[in-house]
Amino acid sequence: MAVFLSTYVNKVDRKGRVSIPAQFRQSLAKTSAPSTVYLWPSLNHQALEGADQDYLDVLSESLESPDLDADERDMIETFIFGKLIPVSSDAEGRIVLPKELAEFAGITEEAAFIGRRKTFQVWEPEALKAHEAVLREQVVRKDISLSQIVAKASRGAAGRSGEGA
Template identity: 80%
Template sequence: MAVFLSTHVNKVDRKGRVSIPAQFRQSLAKTSAPNALYVWPSLNHPALEGADQDYIDILSDSLESPDLDAEEREMIETFIFGKMVPLTIDNEGRVGLPKDLAEIAGVGDEAAFIGRRKTFQIWEPSALKAHEDALREQVVKKDISLSQIVAKAQRGARAGEGA
């Protein structure tokens, strides 16, 4: 499974093609389908979500879980899989962003790619900046730190071992 890191802003050409960030392409090269990726409208933001084939397979398999509420399954199948578009990376590292998806994200002359570990998002650059500013305020307000997150995860792992 690919790991998507960092933020990159790339130009969108007149044909709607945009270069996939080099780091993303390098990570995709290690997957089962190195030239393929999928994008769909975000459920929560004016952006697109994206992932590799391996992640999509895991997401699809997860929908078979009996623990998943039927209503949630319906939403995911309709709004994720129903709107998902497979994209193929060309020899120059570009994909063509479908016009309807680009419009959903407000992407025009530039597209901001932000890595989110196993997935990534595509934003209109100024909208991403506003989103990041709002998140930064929440982080400060809630006094979130990486050491706290690691400590919580370690406590959870130890509790799971004792069960």
């Protein structure tokens, strides 16, 4: 499964082509379908979500869980699998943004790719800046820190390992 890191802003040409960031391409090269990415409209933002085939396989398998609410399953199947578009890259690592997806995200001249570990998002750059400003305010207001997140995860892992004892 690919790992997508960092943020890149790339030009969109008049044919709707945009280069996948080199770091993303390097990560995709290690996957089962290195020249294909899957894009769909974000459930929560005026942006696109993207992933590789391996991630979609894991997501699909997760939908088989009996613990998953039927309404949640229906939403994911309809709004992710029902709306995603496979996009192949050319020899230069460019993809053509599907017109309906570009319009949804307001992407015209530039596209901002932001890595989110196992997935990525594609934004209109100014919309991404506004989104990041809102998130930064939330981080400050909630006093979120990396050390708190690591400590919380460590406590959770310790609790889970002690459950079977």
